Amino acid sequence: MAVRILFLGPLRDLAGKEAIEVSAPLDWSVLLQSVGEELAGQLQSDRVNVACAGRVLSDKTSLNARDGDEVALLPPVSGG
Amino acid sequence: MRDIRLLDQAFAPESLTKPFVRANPGLGGYCTFVGEVRSEEDVEALELSHYEPITLPGMQGLADQAFARFDLMGLLMVHRIGEMLPGEPIVCVSAAARHRRDAIQAVDFCMDHLKSAAWFWKREKRGGEWSWIEPREADHHDLARWRK
Numbered sequence: 001m002a003v004r005i006l007f008l009g010p011l012r013d014l015a016g017k018e019a020i021e022v023s024a025p026l027d028w029s030v031l032l033q034s035v036g037e038e039l040a041g042q043l044q045s046d047r048v049n050v051a052c053a054g055r056v057l058s059d060k061t062s063l064n065a066r067d068g069d070e071v072a073l074l075p076p077v078s079g080g
Numbered sequence: 081m082r083d084i085r086l087l088d089q090a091f092a093p094e095s096l097t098k099p100f101v102r103a104n105p106g107l108g109g110y111c112t113f114v115g116e117v118r119s120e121e122d123v124e125a126l127e128l129s130h131y132e133p134i135t136l137p138g139m140q141g142l143a144d145q146a147f148a149r150f151d152l153m154g155l156l157m158v159h160r161i162g163e164m165l166p167g168e169p170i171v172c173v174s175a176a177a178r179h180r181r182d183a184i185q186a187v188d189f190c191m192d193h194l195k196s197a198a199w200f201w202k203r204e205k206r207g208g209e210w211s212w213i214e215p216r217e218a219d220h221h222d223l224a225r226w227r228k
Contacts, residue, residue, distance in 0.1 A: 006131075008129065009203075010201070013212075051134055054133035054134060054137075055134075056134060070133075074131065074134075074199065077198065077200055077201060078200065078201055078202035078213040078214065079213070079214075079218070
C-alpha cells in the first residue's frame with residue numbers, strides 16, 4: 001500500500017499525469033519533494049489547497065497521510 | 081424537500097423543477113435560476129471537472145448554509161460535470177419558500193457560492209485547443225456580499 005497523490009485541474013497539465021504513488025507516511029515536506037520543483041512552487045501558494053482522505057485540510061502543512069490515503073492537490077476553482 | 085445532484089449528461093431543467101415544485105405543497109413561491117454555457121464566438125465546448133470526495137459534500141454543505149440562513153421549504157441544486165456545448169444548461173438552482181424574498185435570496189446566495197467556492201475546474205476549447213479558466217475577481221466580490 002502507498003499514498004496516491006492526485007493532480008486536479010490545471011495542476012494535472014503541469015504534472016503531465018493524473019496521479020503518482022509514493023510510500024506512506026506522507027507529510028508536507030515529503031509531499032513537496034515528491035511532486036517536483038514547479039508543482040512544489042504552486043503548492044506553496046495560498047491559492048492551492050490540499051485534501052487528504054476526502055477532507056480539505058485547513059492547514060495543509062499539517063498533512064499526515066497514511067497507507068491507502070489519497071492526497072488531492074486542489075488548484076483555485078474557476079469562476080466564470 | 082432537498083435535491084442536490086451532479087449530472088454527467090445533458091438535462092432539461094423543467095424535468096427537475098416541475099417535480100420539485102410539486103414536492104413542496106403549500107409554498108408561497110419559488111425562484112429558479114438556470115445557467116447555460118455562454119455562446120461566444122469561438123468557444124466550441126466547455127468541460128467541468130470535479131473531485132468526487134469533496135464536490136458533492138461541498139454542495140450539501142452549501143445547502144445546509146442556505147437552509148440555516150433563509151426560511152426555505154425546499155432547495156434544488158443541480159450542477160453539470162463533463163463536456164458541454166454552448167447553449168446547454170450547466171446549473172439549475174430552485175428554492176421554494178413561504179415568502180418570496182427567502183426564495184430569491186437563497187438562489188442568489190447558492191449561485192454566488194457555486195461560482196466561486198465550489199470544487200469545480202473549468203476549461204474551454206477554442207480553435208481545437210483546451211485552456212483552463214482562471215478565477216475572476218468579480219466572483220470573489222460576489223461572495224463577499226454574503227459575509228456579515
